[in-house]
Amino acid sequence: MSWLSPHIATQIVDFSSAMLLLTCFAIVAQRRLSACVDLFALQSLFLAMTAALVAFFTGTRHIYIAAALTVVVKVIVIPRVLKGVIERLNVTRELVMRINIPASLLICGALVMIAFFITQPIIPFGHLLTRDSLAIALAIVLIGFFTMISRQKAVTQLIAFLVMENGLFLGATAATYGMPLIVELGVFFDVLVAALIAGIYTNRLQDAFDSVDTTHLTELKE
Amino acid sequence: MITDQSIFQAIALTLAQAIVLISVAPAIVGLIRKVKARLQCRQGAGIFQPYADLRKLFRKQPVVSTTASWIFTATPYIVFASTLTAGLLVPVFASQMPLNFAGNILAFVYLLALGTFFLILAGLDAGSSFGGMGSSRESIVASLTEPAMIMAIFAIALAAGSTNLSTIVHKTALLEGIVTDPSSHVMALAALFIVTLAETGRVPVDNPATHLELTMIHEAMVLEYSGRYLAVMEWASGIKLLVFLTLIANVFVPWGIATRVTPVALSIGLAVYVVKVAGLAVLIGTIECMFAKLRLFRVPDLLGVAFILALLGLLFFYILRG
Numbered sequence: 001m002s003w004l005s006p007h008i009a010t011q012i013v014d015f016s017s018a019m020l021l022l023t024c025f026a027i028v029a030q031r032r033l034s035a036c037v038d039l040f041a042l043q044s045l046f047l048a049m050t051a052a053l054v055a056f057f058t059g060t061r062h063i064y065i066a067a068a069l070t071v072v073v074k075v076i077v078i079p080r081v082l083k084g085v086i087e088r089l090n091v092t093r094e095l096v097m098r099i100n101i102p103a104s105l106l107i108c109g110a111l112v113m114i115a116f117f118i119t120q121p122i123i124p125f126g127h128l129l130t131r132d133s134l135a136i137a138l139a140i141v142l143i144g145f146f147t148m149i150s151r152q153k154a155v156t157q158l159i160a161f162l163v164m165e166n167g168l169f170l171g172a173t174a175a176t177y178g179m180p181l182i183v184e185l186g187v188f189f190d191v192l193v194a195a196l197i198a199g200i201y202t203n204r205l206q207d208a209f210d211s212v213d214t215t216h217l218t219e220l221k222e
Numbered sequence: 223m224i225t226d227q228s229i230f231q232a233i234a235l236t237l238a239q240a241i242v243l244i245s246v247a248p249a250i251v252g253l254i255r256k257v258k259a260r261l262q263c264r265q266g267a268g269i270f271q272p273y274a275d276l277r278k279l280f281r282k283q284p285v286v287s288t289t290a291s292w293i294f295t296a297t298p299y300i301v302f303a304s305t306l307t308a309g310l311l312v313p314v315f316a317s318q319m320p321l322n323f324a325g326n327i328l329a330f331v332y333l334l335a336l337g338t339f340f341l342i343l344a345g346l347d348a349g350s351s352f353g354g355m356g357s358s359r360e361s362i363v364a365s366l367t368e369p370a371m372i373m374a375i376f377a378i379a380l381a382a383g384s385t386n387l388s389t390i391v392h393k394t395a396l397l398e399g400i401v402t403d404p405s406s407h408v409m410a411l412a413a414l415f416i417v418t419l420a421e422t423g424r425v426p427v428d429n430p431a432t433h434l435e436l437t438m439i440h441e442a443m444v445l446e447y448s449g450r451y452l453a454v455m456e457w458a459s460g461i462k463l464l465v466f467l468t469l470i471a472n473v474f475v476p477w478g479i480a481t482r483v484t485p486v487a488l489s490i491g492l493a494v495y496v497v498k499v500a501g502l503a504v505l506i507g508t509i510e511c512m513f514a515k516l517r518l519f520r521v522p523d524l525l526g527v528a529f530i531l532a533l534l535g536l537l538f539f540y541i542l543r544g
Contacts, residue, residue, distance in 0.1 A: 015404035022412055022531070029527045102526040109530045116541040132405060135541075 009057045010132075016050040017133040017170060021112070024143045027163060028108050029101055031093045036159050037082045044074035047166050050133070051173050062181040063173065069188050070169070078162065078195045085199045086155060089206050096213060099150045107150075108143050115139035133174035140167030154202040154212040158195065165191050231483060232320030236310060239319065243309045243468075246496070247460035248272035250467065250503045257507030272460065276453050284449030287348045297344035298447065298454035301337040305458050308333035309465040313391045313472055315491035316480040322388035327375045330387065331368065334421070334462065338364050345443030352435055356442025359518060363420055363427060363439065366521070370528040371417045377410035377535035378473055387473065395476040409535035411474045416528035418466040420521070422459070425510040427521055437515055464499065467506075471498040 023043035030036050048070040055063035086092075099107070115138040122134065144164030148157050169187070172179050179187075202212055209216040252269040259266025286294060310321050311330045325333075338360065345357035375387075381403065382390040420427040423440035433441055444455050472479060478494030480487035516524060 011404050015408060018405035018408040021405070022408060025527055025531060029523055101523045105523075105526050105530045109534055112534055113537060113541070116538070120541065136405065 013050060013053050013057070014132045014136075016046055016053060017136045017174070019046045020050065020166065020170060021136050021139060024140050024163060025105065025108065027159065028104050028143065028147055031101070033086050033091060033093060033153070033155050034083065036156060037079050037086065040082075040159050040162055041075050041079040043163065043166055044070055047170060048075065050170060051178070054173050054177060058177050060177050062184075063178040065181060066169075066173075066178060066184045066188075069184070073188050073192055074162070074166070077192065081195060081199050082155065082158070085202055088203060089155070089212060091153070091155070091212065096152045097150060098152060104146075104150055107146060111142040111146060112139040115142055133170060137167050137171030137174050140164070140170060143167075152213050152215055154198070154205055154214050157214065158198045158202065161198070162191070162195065235316060235320050235483070239310060239314045239316075240306060242314055242492070242495075243306065243461055243464060244457075246499070247457065247464040248276060250464050250499060251460045253500060253503045254507040254510070257504050258510055261508065261511040272456075276457060279448075279453035279456070280450050282449040284447075284451050286451075287350075287446060289349045290347050290446070293340070293343050294347045294446070295451065297340045297347075298451045298458065300340045302454050302458040302461070304333045304337040304340075305462045305465065308337075309461060309468070311387055312465060312468050313388050313476075313479065314468055315495045316483060316488060317392040317395050317472075317476065318388050318481075318483075322386055326385040327372070327379060327387060328385065331372055331375075334465075335364065335368065337458070337462070341443055348446035350446055352438075352442045352445050355435070356439055356445070359439045360443060362518075363521060363525070366525040367417045367420045367528070370413050370525060370532045371421070373529070373532035373536050374410040374413040374417065375469075375473065377406050377532060377539060380536065380539045381406070387469075391472050391476045391479065392481060394473070395479050395481050403538060406535040406538035407474065409531045409538065411470070413528040413532035413535065414470055414474075416524060416531075418463075418470060419506070419509070420525060420528075422463040422466055424463075424506055426513050426516050426524060429515050467499050467502045468495070471495065471502060 020043055023039050023046065027036055027039045027043070030039060048067045051063050051067035051070060055061065055067065097104075116135045119135040119138055141164050144160045144162075144167055147160035147163065151157055151160065165187075178184065205212050205214070205217075249269055249272070252267070252272045255271070256266045256269050308330050310319065311325050311333075313319050313322075342357040342360055342364075345353040345360070347353075376385070378394075379385045379390055382393045384390060384393075419425070423430055428439040428441075429437050430440065432438060433445075435442070438445075440459065444452065447455050472495075475498065478491065478498075480491030
């Protein structure tokens with residue numbers, strides 16, 4: 001956009017990717033599963049907003065389609081599926097976690113710093129308007145990965161997986177102004193299917209063990 | 223060069239700021255209550271009800287426990303004075319306050335901490351079991367909010383290159399010589415907002431509307447107060463809330479504040495200030511309706527989030543500018 005200076009455009013995109021990181025921390029600190037799902041939906045909304053902003057500032061039309069798909073798939077469909085799973089499981093909060101919340105938060109803080117330091121050498125070479133978003137995207141992937149490891153319930157692990165995917169999408173948008181549309185479509189389909197399968201798998205886990213604690217999967221059972 | 227005119231102007235500005243803080247505070251408390259009532263489908267008392275409450279309390283005869291020492295009767299005035307002094311260090315409607323030579327962020331934080339310290343002492347002083355319990359809880363919360371609060375303001379102070387609140391607000395308002403960085407700005411803002419909820423005893427941490435021993439923190443400490451002492455205490459807690467809202471409004475979104483001392487700029491600044499603070503009050507009222515109070519042992523989790531966010535806000539500055 002010619003009427004807006006590139007500096008301001010960068011700041012707006014940075015602002016909306018910072019909101020993504022903020023919701024990440026909220027998900028890590030949250031115990032109630034349904035609130036985690038709501039926060040994931042909110043994060044996806046910020047992701048769609050970031051993608052739409054990038055599309056607007058760069059004039060890359062096909063990112064609009066990806067942003068619209070994000071809203072449909074990650075803000076509406078997947079949260080509904082997850083809410084259904086949570087309702088059926090009749091679990092409202094996660095009480096078992098391997099690492100308690102304050103320690104998790106500290107580790108996540110360290111992960112964010114690592115992400116920023118890793119991308120530090122790359123940033124000066126980039127002339128894209130989304131330079132800082134790359135670091136945030138990497139931080140979100142790392143936090144998602146860490147949450148997947150540190151939580152024991154299948155539902156939170158699924159949410160963490162989706163958070164990781166959000167980070168990857170942000171990274172793709174930030175680094176290359178979006179992948180080709182056919183790739184985006186493929187990824188969206190994959191994520192949707194993965195979420196559905198994980199939802200069914202969580203239900204089966206509940207039927208088999210009366211719990212969605214994934215540590216039970218290591219036990220041998222007839 | 224200090225002239226008679228500039229001294230007169232400085233005194234007038236400081237007095238005006240004190241009057242604005244003292245007079246607007248009860249209305250903000252009333253506004254939050256009104257928003258909560260409306261969202262709960264109640265009519266609710268008017269926005270100006272707290273003024274009537276204060277007048278009623280000032281007329282009543284105070285009752286003081288026979289075991290209480292001088293600390294008990296001195297505390298309301300100390301809390302009121304320290305909170306108001308802290309408030310005078312924060313630019314309210316003009317970006318350069320005459321009192322800014324007197325202190326920076328650290329003075330601000332520890333003036334508030336002085337009030338909290340005496341509040342804790344007074345809670346213990348009367349010898350009631352609830353007061354001691356409230357004091358113990360308040361000291362947990364206060365010790366956890368302090369680092370988050372200092373770091374959140376430091377994140378902004380680094381960008382402005384000064385720990386003086388007037389300078390920070392002035393430079394940010396004029397976008398003069400500083401590059402604000404959205405990520406650290408957002409992180410620090412979120413941290414300071416959580417700290418505000420905790421420090422002023424709003425819902426996720428404390429419930430200002432109950433007198434239930436399981437939930438109260440601030441209310442437990444002021445339980446023994448009555449009459450004019452209670453009025454001063456309530457007024458001081460209203461001012462503390464307003465000072466925090468002012469801090470959020472003017473340090474993070476200072477645009478609209480008067481950067482020069484002219485009547486037009488000052489009146490625009492005042493109008494913008496009232497709108498911003500009222501908006502924040504509506505936001506707090508909405509949040510109080512949406513969330514339940516946290517269990518006391520969950521409060522460190524929430525304040526842990528605030529601390530980490532503030533820390534990240536601080537570090538982003540070095541990493542992104544480094």
